[in-house]
Structures are given as C-alpha cells and as structure tokens.
Amino acid sequence: xxRFLLLSGLAYALFLLGLATLSGGLLxxxxxxIIFLGAALLYGPEELQLRATRTLSAERVSQGAPVVxxxxxxxxxxxxxxxxxxxxxxxxxxLTAGEPSAxxxxxxGGTVELEYTVRGTRGILDFQAVRVAASDRLGLFRxxxxxxxxxxxxxxxxxxxxxxxxxxxxxxxxxxxxxxSRQGGSGxxxxxxxxxxxxxxxxxxxxxASARHPRAxxxxxxxxxxxxxxxxxxDARQRVNVRSQGDALFEHAxxxxxxxxxxxxxxxNRVGLLIYGWFRDWxxxxxxxxxxxxxxxxxAQARTGDSMVFGxxxxxxxxxxxxxxxxxxxxxxxxxxxxxxxxxxxxxYQLLVVSPDPVxxxxxxxxxxxxVALAARIAHLERVLLLRKMRQAGIWTVDxxxxxxxxxxxxxxxxxxxxxxRAVGVGP
Amino acid sequence: xxxxxxxxxxxxATFALALGYGLGGLGVxxxxxxxxxxxxxxxxxxxxxxxxxAMLALFVGAAAVGTWLGVGAGWTLxxxxxxxxxxxLDHFARRLGGAGRVVGVRELERRHLWRLLIVDSxxxxxxxxxxxxxxxxxxxxxxxxxxxxxxxxxxxIGFLNREIx
Numbered sequence: 001x002x003r004f005l006l007l008s009g010l011a012y013a014l015f016l017l018g019l020a021t022l023s024g025g026l027l028x029x030x031x032x033x034i035i036f037l038g039a040a041l042l043y044g045p046e047e048l049q050l051r052a053t054r055t056l057s058a059e060r061v062s063q064g065a066p067v068v069x070x071x072x073x074x075x076x077x078x079x080x081x082x083x084x085x086x087x088x089x090x091x092x093x094x095l096t097a098g099e100p101s102a103x104x105x106x107x108x109g110g111t112v113e114l115e116y117t118v119r120g121t122r123g124i125l126d127f128q129a130v131r132v133a134a135s136d137r138l139g140l141f142r143x144x145x146x147x148x149x150x151x152x153x154x155x156x157x158x159x160x161x162x163x164x165x166x167x168x169x170x171x172x173x174x175x176x177x178x179x180x181s182r183q184g185g186s187g188x189x190x191x192x193x194x195x196x197x198x199x200x201x202x203x204x205x206x207x208x209a210s211a212r213h214p215r216a217x218x219x220x221x222x223x224x225x226x227x228x229x230x231x232x233x234x235d236a237r238q239r240v241n242v243r244s245q246g247d248a249l250f251e252h253a254x255x256x257x258x259x260x261x262x263x264x265x266x267x268x269n270r271v272g273l274l275i276y277g278w279f280r281d282w283x284x285x286x287x288x289x290x291x292x293x294x295x296x297x298x299x300a301q302a303r304t305g306d307s308m309v310f311g312x313x314x315x316x317x318x319x320x321x322x323x324x325x326x327x328x329x330x331x332x333x334x335x336x337x338x339x340x341x342x343x344x345x346x347x348x349y350q351l352l353v354v355s356p357d358p359v360x361x362x363x364x365x366x367x368x369x370x371x372v373a374l375a376a377r378i379a380h381l382e383r384v385l386l387l388r389k390m391r392q393a394g395i396w397t398v399d400x401x402x403x404x405x406x407x408x409x410x411x412x413x414x415x416x417x418x419x420x421x422r423a424v425g426v427g428p
Numbered sequence: 429x430x431x432x433x434x435x436x437x438x439x440x441a442t443f444a445l446a447l448g449y450g451l452g453g454l455g456v457x458x459x460x461x462x463x464x465x466x467x468x469x470x471x472x473x474x475x476x477x478x479x480x481x482a483m484l485a486l487f488v489g490a491a492a493v494g495t496w497l498g499v500g501a502g503w504t505l506x507x508x509x510x511x512x513x514x515x516x517l518d519h520f521a522r523r524l525g526g527a528g529r530v531v532g533v534r535e536l537e538r539r540h541l542w543r544l545l546i547v548d549s550x551x552x553x554x555x556x557x558x559x560x561x562x563x564x565x566x567x568x569x570x571x572x573x574x575x576x577x578x579x580x581x582x583x584x585i586g587f588l589n590r591e592i593x
Contacts, residue, residue: 003519006481008585010488015581017492019574025495025504028558029488032509032551036516037584039547082536084527099528105536112531137543139519 004140007033044141045134049077052130052149060154063122066096067153071114071130075106085112086131093120120155122300127151156296160259160407165414169228169326169350177227177268184221191223227268231321232261235331236277238306242358244365249332250304252356252402257330259406261295273298278305282320313340324348332358335386342393351395356402359383430521430537437514438468441507445490448503461490480518487511505555509548516544
C-alpha cells in the first residue's frame with residue numbers, strides 16, 4: 001500500500017510539475033512510474049477464491065510431543081502471480097521444524113502445501129485461519145484474505161507412572177480395591193481375631209488363641225481392601241505459585257496432580273478434581289479412562305489466578321467431597337492455610353498434602369548473597385514449622401523439592417503408610 | 429541473483445544521474461547524487477527497510493531538478509528507470525526473504541525479472557518517444573490537455589486505491 005502511494009505520488013508530482021512548467025522532460029520522467037502502476041493494475045490479482053484444508057498428525061498429545069501440521073491451499077479462481085500464505089500458529093506452540101509460511105505462484109487449480117512441526121506446553125489450542133496475501137509480480141497491488149482452516153490440538157500434561165500411593169480414608173466404597181477399609185473380612189493384612197463361624201476356612205483358625213480357650217474356636221480376620229473416593233485439589237492461587245527463570249511451580253504441581261490422578265484411577269478409585277484459583281473448576285468424580293481424560297483435559301486448561309473470594313483456602317467447597325473420604329491437596333502452601341486444613345481434618349476427611357517447595361524453587365534463581373541466604377533460611381524455617389504443625393494435626397504431608405523427580409519423592413514418602421497410620425483404629 | 433541485479437541497478441542509476449549532472453557542469457549535483465548512491469548501497473548492506481523507498485524519492489527528485497537545470501533527458505530518464513528497478517528488486521528480495529519457504533524460487537525470480545524488463549523497456553521507450561515529440565499549441569489547449577491528463581491520472585490512482593482497500 002505504501003509502495004503504491006509512493007509511486008503514484010511521484011508520478012503525480014512529476015506530471016503536475018511538467019504541466020506547470022510546460023517541461024516535456026519532466027512529463028517524460030513520469031512515464032516509467034505510470035507504466036509501473038499500469039502493469040500492476042493490468043496484472044493485479046482478482047477476487048481470491050482459495051480453500052484451505054488443515055490436518056494434524058495428532059489431535060491429542062502429551063506435553064512436549066511433536067505434532068506435524070499440514071496445510072493445503074487450493075486455488076479455485078484465476079491465476080495468482082504471487083501468493084504469500086502464512087499460518088497463524090497459536091502462541092503457546094513452539095516451531096521445531098519446517099516453516100508456517102510460503103511464497104508461491106498459484107495457477108488455476110493449483111495448490112501450495114505447508115508442513116511444519118510444533119510442540120508446546122499444555123493447553124487446548126485452536127488453529128483459526130490462514131493469512132493469505134496475493135499480489136502482482138511487482139508487488140504493488142495486493143489483496144489479503146483470512147481463510148478459515150480450523151483445527152484443535154489438545155496438549156495434555158505429562159503423566160508419570162507412580163508405583164504406589166498408599167492412602168487410608170476413613171470410609172471406602174463397596175467394591176474391592178487396594179485401599180484398606182478398616183473392616184474385617186478377607187484380605188492380606190491381619191486385622192483381628194473373632195469367634196469361629198461356620199464356613200470359615202480352616203487355615204484361618206487361630207490355633208494359639210483357640211488353645212487358650214478349650215470351649216471355643218477363634219478365627220483370624222483380615223482387613224478388607226476396597227476402592228475409595230479421592231478428591232484431588234489443585235491449588236491454582238497466583239500468590240502461592242511462584243515463577244522463576246521462565247519456569248513455574250504451578251507446572252510442577254500440574255504434573256504431580258496428573259500423575260496422582262492417573263495412579264488413583266488405575267487402582268480403581270473414584271476420583272474428582274477441584275482446581276482452586278480465580279474460580280472453582282470442578283470435575284465431577286468418576287472412574288476409569290473416561291474420567292482420566294476428563295481430569296487431564298481440565299488440567300490442560302488450568303491457569304493460575306487471583307481472586308478476592310478464593311484468596312485463601314476458606315472457600316474450599318467441602319460439600320463436593322463425600323464425607324470421610326480421602327482428600328489430596330497439591331499446593332505450595334502459605335502460612336494462613338493451616339487453620340482451614342485442620343478444619344478439614346476435624347470434619348473427618350483424610351488429608352494428604354503434596355507440597356512443591358516454593359522456597360528452594362525460588363532461591364535457585366537468585367544470586368548467592370548473604371542477604372538472600374538469610375532470607376531463604378528464614379523462609380525455609382517458616383515452612384518447616386508449618387509442615388510440622390500439619391503433621392502434628394494428623395495431616396500427611398509430602399515436602400517435594402521439584403528438582404527431584406516426582407515419582408522418586410512419592411515412592412519415598414507415599415510408597416507405604418507410616419507406622420502411626422497403619423495401626424488399626426489409631427489412624428487419624 | 430536478485431541482490432546482484434539490485435546492486436547493478438543502483439550503480440546504473442547513480443552513474444547516469446551523476447554523469448548527467450557532471451556533463452552539465454553541475455559538480456555539486458554530481459557529488460550529491462554519488463553520495464545518495466553510496467548511502468543507498470550502505471543502507472541496503474545494513475538492511476535498512478526504509479532506504480529503498482527514500483532513495484527512490486530522492487533520485488526521482490534529483491532527476492526532476494536536473495531536468496529543470498538543463499541536464500540531458502538522456503541521462504535522467506535511464507537514471508529514474510534504474511532507480512525504479514533497484515527499488516522494486518529490493519522489495520522483491522525482501523518478500524522472498526520474509527517468506528519461510530519459497531516454492532519454485534527460480535521460476536518466481538525469472539518471471540519477476542521478465543516483467544520488470546518489459547516495464548522498464550516500455551518506460552524507457554515511451555519516455556524517449558515523448559521526448560522526441562514536439563507539439564505547438566496555445567495556452568488554452570495546453571490547459572485543457574493538462575486538466576484532462578490530471579483528471580485521468582486521478583481517476584486511475586483513485587480506482588487503484590479503492591481496489592487495494
């Protein structure tokens with residue numbers, strides 16, 4: 001456009017000047033510019049009749065996996081001497097190979113193909129349209145259009161396979177599973193001794209106890225193992241999720257939540273997810289692969305945010321979680337969260353807190369100065385104190401330094417129940 | 429190939445105008461045109477996006493001033509045509525460089541150069557023919573013809589402008 005204006009302005013000025021001064025030489029100087037403009041008019045593109053088709057090598061991938069995007073633009077109109085095709089790549093995607101734009105000449109019925117590879121961080125990304133600019137060969141006369149070429153790419157958060165996460169809620173569901181149910185019956189772990197009843201297997205008879213009571217037989221009971229209701233809460237409050245060196249603690253929390261959800265669902269449990277940040281994003285509890293997909297999609301779209309209402313954990317909607325069920329909170333935590341967590345415990349929920357450590361996460365990006373070291377030490381002590389208070393309140397906590405792989409942290413902390421947790425009837 | 433041709437066009441434009449000024453006894457003008465040519469080359473080497481358009485305007489201005497001062501049209505007309513070519517080739521090179529991938533780059537270049545050659549030749553030829561034509565008419569006829577030409581040019585530019593928008 002600016003080129004066209006410049007050239008027409010020059011032609012016009014020379015022409016007027018030539019007429020005003022009655023100078024044939026000036027009029028002659030205007031002629032090359034006028035012919036330039038005339039050629040552009042003569043060979044300029046007509047109305048664009050293009051059709052774009054987009055294909056993605058995969059519509060659902062995990063974080064970091066490459067996706068090949070193919071675009072085909074077909075010319076259904078007259079010849080286009082120069083066409084610049086540019087795909088509008090969603091901002092969260094990183095180009096790893098190929099080019100999302102091409103310059104070509106398109107005869108009637110001809111096509112131009114674009115192929116490039118992207119990868120990106122989690123999210124549901126919509127490809128909208130392709131930008132097209134057609135011009136004459138001299139590039140003066142240009143027509144632009146946006147061709148619709150929709151496509152949706154779902155990038156799910158990374159899921160780590162965890163070996164085992166031991167939980168012990170107060171109430172379990174009716175179906176068999178891996179969670180100790182605090183009820184006697186058939187199982188693996190010893191639960192207690194009761195009087196023999198007809199039908200009990202003979203190998204369950206406790207001969208020592210029976211020998212002390214000659215008139216009665218006693219049978220061993222084992223703890224039944226069932227599935228449980230697990231409510232996952234992901235803390236998405238902006239103020240507790242720090243960022244450092246382009247990395248966000250929230251991303252680690254997302255991966256941890258995804259891995260925990262996958263593990264609990266694989267064990268057959270009923271799992272729900274609450275993302276607690278600038279609003280409450282609730283994924284209704286469910287079982288199996290469909291629920292896994294729902295939870296991963298919710299996590300893919302999770303964003304941190306600040307809200308006056310959800311600034312602290314007081315607004316946690318406990319009615320969403322079945323009474324006396326297992327709640328798993330993934331949160332970096334802050335000092336004023338403790339009363340709310342203690343209240344949850346008091347209501348009978350079994351609480352497990354997985355806490356990515358924000359102090360070590362932030363300190364690693366700071367310069368090593370005495371003042372920084374002192375501040376980090378104070379912050380670390382505050383955190384240690386908070387976690388200790390939580391443990392004293394019967395809240396099972398996992399202090400996770402995000403430099404350490406989550407599966408290792410989980411295996412060390414959650415691979416089996418702590419001894420004070422395993423004792424029947426003593427467990428909080 | 430395109431950058432080389434662009435360089436040649438700048439040199440031709442500078443040489444033609446500077447020589448025209450020099451032969452007309454206008455040494456200062458010749459030096460100024462040479463300095464402009466040098467600036468154009470430097471700007472192109474440095475990748476300044478604005479330099480081609482600015483230099484085209486300045487070269488056309490220099491040609492117009494030269495014609496006014498009596499520099500031969502045989503120098504100014506080729507100078508303007510060469511400056512137009514350099515300006516066009518600079519933008520063409522930018523279009524090629526700005527696109528991620530160019531499909532059939534040789535063919536695109538060949539067709540572009542062919543179009544440019546035709547346009548340049550037509551410009552030179554018509555300019556030369558226009559310089560050779562000598563008409564004698566009165567002031568009224570001149571005013572009428574001028575008004576008609578301005579009207580036609582305005583209509584043409586207005587039409588092009590609307591089409592672009």
